Amino acid sequence: MNFTQLRCFIKAVDNSSFTLAARELNFTQPAISKNIRDLENELEITLIIREHHRITLTKGGRYFYKIARNMVDDMDNTTEFLKSQKGRIGSSLRIGVCEIPLEEEILPAVLRKLRAYDSNLDIQFINVEETSISEILNHHVDICLVSYDTVAAIQNIQFVKLITGKFLVACPVNSALSKQQMITLSDLQKQRVFLFDPNSTLNFKTQNDLISGIGVKHIKFVRDFFKMKLYVKAGWGYGVIPNFAKDYDKTAIKYVTLDYPAISPYGIAYINSSVQDMDVAKVINTFKRVCVHVLE
Known part of the structure; x- marks a missing residue:
């Protein structure tokens, strides 16, 4: 029959x-x-x-x-x-974000491209600062934008690199160090330095070595990039940040590469079971293409 x-x-x-x-x-x-x-x-x-x-x-x-x-x-x-x-990504997409400047830079273009693929796609953003692992494992988000160090210890979490990590120094415009091509740890030892709080999502395994190299008495920890940017713009000191947390408004801050080994990359984390009804490959490829364009 x-x-x-x-x-x-x-x-x-x-x-x-x-x-x-x-x-x-x-x-x-x-x-x-x-x-x-x-x-x-x-x-x-x-x-x-x-x-x-x-x-x-x-x-x-x-x-x-x-x-x-x-x-x-x-x-x-x-x-x-x-x-x-055919051609649809899924009914909805929940994206975990840390609310860093790079996300603000790339997400509008990502949204436009994803909606071009699937005009019915519903996209939601969830702030996962300090809770990224639990948000992923509890299926509160479908994908999460994080540094690899944040999720490296969890076997069930998949990670796709978007950007190779390195440290930058956020310098007040016209400050002494802003005129250098590269900044060393010894350059920062007599300066006031702002680092992200060790408990934040943007913490890195290499940060302890960084603290030892600079000297803890010169360091002030901040909870988020917004506060660090205010301190640097005010001329209170220098901020050491991952390259994917730099501000794309360069009017008051100049970013100089820190002479330091590569750090944890930034990318997309997810678990397979949370994306069974979503074309995760298309989502990831969209993020990759946008990141390449932004970083050119």
């Missing part, structure tokens, strides 16, 4: 004619007759009584017509649904 046989049977019954059924299905009349005959042979029952210029359903035919109609309708509806999903 196949759907061609079922469609031939249904169309013949609906039109009370093999000829009209053949016309609707773009078949020949003998083809309609053969498909119905093969169906009857397989079922070992007569479905249609063939009379001159008319057809009549047997009792078994009437029962089977209802079953066949439901089967074909279900298949047609399923096919239409699957076609409608």
